[in-house]
Amino acid sequence: DGSQLVDIENHVNAKYVKPDPEMFGIAEDRNLIVISLESLQNFVINQEMNGEMVTPFLNELMEDSYYFDQFYHQTGQGKTSDSEFLLENSLYPLGRGAVFFTHSGNKLNSLAGKLGDKGYYTSTMHANNKSFWNRDIMYESIGYDYFYSAQDYDITPDNSVGWGMKDIPFFEQSVDLMSTMEQPFYTKMITLTNHHPFKLDEEDKFIDEYDSKSGTLNRYFQTVRYMDEALRHFFQQLKEEGLYENSIIVMYGDHYGISENHNEAMEQYLGKEVTPYVSAQLQQVPLYIHIPGVTDQGKGKTISKIGGQIDLKPTLLHLMGIHSKNDIAFGSDLLSPDHRDFIVFRDGSFITSEYVYTRNTCYSKETEEPVEETFCEPYKEKASKDLGYSDSIINGDLLRFYEDDY
Ligand code: GP9
Ligand code: MN
Numbered sequence: 001d002g003s004q005l006v007d008i009e010n011h012v013n014a015k016y017v018k019p020d021p022e023m024f025g026i027a028e029d030r031n032l033i034v035i036s037l038e039s040l041q042n043f044v045i046n047q048e049m050n051g052e053m054v055t056p057f058l059n060e061l062m063e064d065s066y067y068f069d070q071f072y073h074q075t076g077q078g079k080t081s082d083s084e085f086l087l088e089n090s091l092y093p094l095g096r097g098a099v100f101f102t103h104s105g106n107k108l109n110s111l112a113g114k115l116g117d118k119g120y121y122t123s124t125m126h127a128n129n130k131s132f133w134n135r136d137i138m139y140e141s142i143g144y145d146y147f148y149s150a151q152d153y154d155i156t157p158d159n160s161v162g163w164g165m166k167d168i169p170f171f172e173q174s175v176d177l178m179s180t181m182e183q184p185f186y187t188k189m190i191t192l193t194n195h196h197p198f199k200l201d202e203e204d205k206f207i208d209e210y211d212s213k214s215g216t217l218n219r220y221f222q223t224v225r226y227m228d229e230a231l232r233h234f235f236q237q238l239k240e241e242g243l244y245e246n247s248i249i250v251m252y253g254d255h256y257g258i259s260e261n262h263n264e265a266m267e268q269y270l271g272k273e274v275t276p277y278v279s280a281q282l283q284q285v286p287l288y289i290h291i292p293g294v295t296d297q298g299k300g301k302t303i304s305k306i307g308g309q310i311d312l313k314p315t316l317l318h319l320m321g322i323h324s325k326n327d328i329a330f331g332s333d334l335l336s337p338d339h340r341d342f343i344v345f346r347d348g349s350f351i352t353s354e355y356v357y358t359r360n361t362c363y364s365k366e367t368e369e370p371v372e373e374t375f376c377e378p379y380k381e382k383a384s385k386d387l388g389y390s391d392s393i394i395n396g397d398l399l400r401f402y403e404d405d406y
Contacts (some may be wrong), residue, residue: 042071067300148370168204
């Protein structure tokens with residue numbers, strides 16, 4: 001039955017924070033374009049490689065957006081699909097396996113569903129086979145109106161590399177598809193080129209590789225640079241098609257691209273040891289919220305609140321003018337003045353404003369060194385409750401019993 005849901009509702013209600021009234025509904029009735037940036041980690045933002053910027057467009061866009069510089073991915077083995085699950089539901093993915101495979105029939109209360117109820121046309125755009133990550137099945141439960149997958153794109157050997165269609169033609173064809181969509185629409189786009197093994201055609205290499213013993217890390221900077229170029233083209237095309245002014249564009253990295261197998265090369269690049277503390281901090285991914293007429297023309301700012309993908313749904317609901325007071329969400333609005341600086345990783349590690357807890361060790365952010373466990377103690381129970389309640393919802397399919405009463 002649904003009695004378990006009562007405890008959970010009390011737990012999540014205590015996490016709710018009121019929106020900033022200045023920001024609530026600021027993007028109401030606009031198109032919402034969310035871009036999941038494949039394998040993009042924060043450590044490449046605003047950095048040079050061989051004397052050239054790795055992300056020149058994203059660096060410029062920082063001035064014209066709310067850019068979050070302490071935002072973390074919270075994915076597990078489900079990688080991209082886990083980040084999609086976090087975005088849509090503000091629930092944690094599972095500790096083992098991919099919830100997209102294991103619980104694809106669950107009742108959900110998604111961002112897409114809520115926007116759909118508001119009259120939005122909702123979709124995902126991703127130029128891959130539609131059954132990858134079981135998306136064709138799980139997307140029914142999330143409730144998108146349509147999935148623009150490989151079969152909706154003109155994919156040729158010429159416009160493909162590595163995993164499939166290159167990001168520049170993907171965005172080009174996506175804007176064509178968007179201009180046929182009924183408005184307002186919500187679409188989530190998923191890029192592909194910046195994916196391991198980070199291969200590019202010669203003509204798409206805009207900077208030189210890094211030089212370390214890891215070919216993966218060496219090429220990563222080049223494919224990030226290519227994705228940055230694709231985003232610049234995309235913004236330009238949105239403007240040309242008249243889709244820019246009336247949209248809000250949100251972008252985030254889905255998960256890490258450089259695993260701990262490349263620590264030696266990372267140490268060379270960072271010029272310091274990759275301790276468990278550093279590994280945890282490397283899970284930062286960029287988050288951009290770009291609102292034409294609000295954050296553009298230099299009116300953006302860098303926001304250093306601690307947040308994670310779990311916070312995306314409440315943040316976006318509020319921007320789109322939808323209340324989340326009674327929502328079962330484990331995150332909270334990043335733009336609220338009351339947002340709390342605390343995020344939990346899927347493995348039970350967590351980050352607070354002062355401490356990082358990882359591999360059963362409490363680290364001080366100030367010294368980056370281990371400190372007494374007692375400093376992290378008060379947060380441990382909160383972290384495990386969060387993960388445990390979220391798991392109960394998924395394993396018991398508890399949202400079947402949830403009444404959305406607002
Ligand atoms: C595949 C793409 C990549 O469609 O989303 O998946 P990943 O390996 O990053 O989870
Ligand atoms: Mn991915």
